[in-house]
Amino acid sequence: MKYETVIGLETHAQLLTASKMFCSCSTKFGNRPNTNICPICTGQPGVLPVVNKKAIELAIKTALVLNCQIAPQSIFARKNYFYPDLPKNYQVSQYELPLAINGYLEIVVNGERRKIGITRVHLEEDAGKLVHKGAARIMGSSESLVDYNRTGTPLMEIVTEPDIRSPLEAKVFMETLQHLLQFIQVCDAKMEEGSLRCDGNISIRPLGATKLGTKTEVKNMNTFRGIQKALEAEEVRHREVIAAGEKIMQETRYFDEITETTKAMRSKEEAHDYRYFPEPDLVPLEPEADWVESIKLNIGELPEQKKSRYIAALGLSAEDAEVLLATPALAKYFEACLELKAPAKAAANWLIGDITAYLNEHEKTITEINFLPAQLAEMLEMIENGAISGKIAKIVLTEALAIGKEIKEIVKEKGLTQVSDEGELVKIIKEVIANNPGPVTQYRQGKTGIIGFLVGQVMKATQGRANPRLVNQLLGKELSKN
Ligand SMILES: [Zn+2]
Structure with a gap:
């Protein structure tokens, strides 16, 4: 039976x-x-x-x-x-x-x-x-x-x-x-x-x-x-x-x-x-x-409703929305960032990626760290307006999580501001072109993919501080000159 x-x-x-x-x-x-x-x-x-x-x-x-x-x-x-x-x-x-x-x-x-x-x-x-x-x-x-x-x-x-x-x-x-x-x-x-x-x-x-x-x-x-x-x-x-x-x-x-x-x-x-x-x-x-009615009105969005909104209105993937919502405090942190006008997708990426990795490594919860939504929002703004690169942001974030200092202060103290000065970048680009005749020739013969290597050389020369978008642009321009 x-x-x-x-x-x-x-x-x-x-x-x-x-x-x-x-x-x-x-x-x-x-x-x-x-x-x-x-x-x-x-x-x-x-x-x-x-x-x-x-x-x-x-x-x-x-x-x-x-x-x-x-x-x-x-x-x-x-x-x-x-x-x-x-x-x-x-x-x-x-x-x-x-x-x-x-x-x-x-x-x-x-x-x-x-x-x-x-x-x-x-x-x-x-x-x-x-x-x-x-x-x-x-x-x-x-x-x-x-x-x-x-x-x-x-x-x-x-x-x-x-x-x-x-x-x-x-x-x-x-x-x-x-x-x-x-x-x-x-x-x-x-x-x-x-x-x-x-x-x-x-x-x-x-x-x-x-x-x-x-x-x-x-x-x-x-x-x-x-x-x-x-x-x-x-x-x-x-x-x-x-x-x-x-x-x-x-x-x-x-x-x-x-x-x-x-x-x-x-x-x-x-x-x-x-x-x-x-x-x-x-x-x-x-x-x-x-x-009872007023209690009902104050319940707010439930996880399922939040998930739909994160996907439809904020453009997050279903997976990312689920990860954020799995921990209520993480979702709350995320929403606090949005209130500070942080870009949703970027905020979600940093929270799910580097910040969660830090929390796991140190066995902490998001409410136990000194890094507040305002700091993440500030960091994202600096990335957006080109003040720091994503790569530098990782370094700054590690520092901020460890000592809880203001983002701007860390960037200033460590001299990590992104180089967006065209004159300065062109100077470095010219040096890179002069020092790498092989790849430059290959590029000029049509193997344009090699530009990635040259961008890397410029980034290396600036300790990662160069604005990558600008480097790509300027490098292309310089390489097309003879
Ligand atoms: Zn009692």
Whole structure:
């Protein structure tokens, strides 16, 4: 019998807000443990939560981009469970009435477009962080420490329909989602830092069946590669269990990155285990239509729209447009250059070429360098008006990237201004003609391609500073004299 794989993903994204979901504590990462805390996020008796408006705005923005319907009313609920990372013994989440429902995200897998349904987008708060001494997990550690700095950080949960049909599709879905969240600036979406996390629900069923098979939930998928590997391992396990005539147990499993297998963690909890009930301290969320509309208007261009514009209006190749858009910060940098009237194609070429090479070599991002869009725009202007050649620009750029100085200053300091003075160039050209009688004769006998060699000699004599267009012109003129 042929089987198909059915996967649904639950993604948690940390929202880019300055303060927590229900209190004014900072969400800053990396502070001393238990310093970003207050009576509200540590669940002291008698406190009252207040909803973070920015978190709602960012979640609505995401839901709109994911083509969801925004619920006219949604309700916060208490999800009850006991664990040391949860000081209140419940997590405020949304259960029956989430913020948004019924959306989709389009992905492209092996050249084929796939529409993955989004069941819901809802808001909740994060738990604290447990640090287990001497081991990665609580098992085998000598003691465990609790850091509540993360407790109460706004989280957005995005749940897909069971529309994903392979571990590869799951990986592509997460990559596409990450890119989108970064693009619309709702989440920095770094899987390795945990600001974007995902769990997968997987089952298999006979091909053509409509009823879902028994699913397992896979946790601890911390990288894109991990998502694919974990789900592949679980897919194989399901097939083997069923082929052996046994039944899949509904349970939660975790992915062991070292053995690349999944291991049973606990039997899967049912929703009623959490004894959800409406949070009595928070009123229902009813975002005004005008507000939702203004959020929609401020979303701006999405990657697909930008790509079309880069190609149609700016004349970039599809490839170049994709490279720029793959990193939202690079696209932003590029657009800042355009605002400064930099020529689009040249700006794209330098960004994708020399600047990206520098970033890769130094393991930096475009936001971490001292070379600003204004400097690139200035450099491009100097190339355009003939003040420096493209070749010299490479030298200047290397210097500017290394020390972050102004382009004009570097050019001046190093005496790199392009030689566009005709008199000076003619003098050098005459010397080159006198010193290279062989090639000159060949040229005059009709082998005009040799002019490239002579141009090279002039460039060499000027240490690359001669204006190549002018050299070509003047050299042609001089060679036609006898
Ligand atoms: Zn707090």
